[in-house]
Amino acid sequence: QVQLVESGGGLVQAGGRLTLSCTASGRLFSSLALGWFRQAPGKEREFVARITWSGGTDYASSVKGRFTISKDNVKTTVYLQMNSLKPEDTAVYYCAADLRNWVVSATRLVEYDYWGQGTQVTVSS
Numbered sequence: 001q002v003q004l005v006e007s008g009g010g011l012v013q014a015g016g017r018l019t020l021s022c023t024a025s026g027r028l029f030s031s032l033a034l035g036w037f038r039q040a041p042g043k044e045r046e047f048v049a050r051i052t053w054s055g056g057t058d059y060a061s062s063v064k065g066r067f068t069i070s071k072d073n074v075k076t077t078v079y080l081q082m083n084s085l086k087p088e089d090t091a092v093y094y095c096a097a098d099l100r101n102w103v104v105s106a107t108r109l110v111e112y113d114y115w116g117q118g119t120q121v122t123v124s125s
Contacts, residue, residue: 007022051071
């Protein structure tokens with residue numbers, strides 16, 4: 001079992017920045033690949049970013065160049081640095097863990113084994 005707890009969401013103005021954190025417990029952190037997804041009201045949950053055990057990253061085209069995923073193995077925490085935020089980035093952001101820690105690209109929900117509860121990000125115009 002893996003437990004994931006997100007934090008860092010909030011309200012920010014368009015053009016601003018926010019950093020989300022997700023702390024994992026219950027399994028060796030290096031055995032996991034970690035991803036961020038988001039779900040806006042009335043829309044399906046969508047892939048945002050992913051990082052493998054070795055630091056390989058993948059991003060959705062909508063956030064590439066604005067968002068950065070990173071991790072701290074000592075703190076067993078994955079981060080999502082979000083810059084140049086837009087109102088369309090408003091969503092509940094979820095952290096997810098995948099036991100296939102070597103796979104760089106995995107954008108489907110079914111590819112992830114564990115999920116956090118989510119944290120709300122609201123970007124005002």
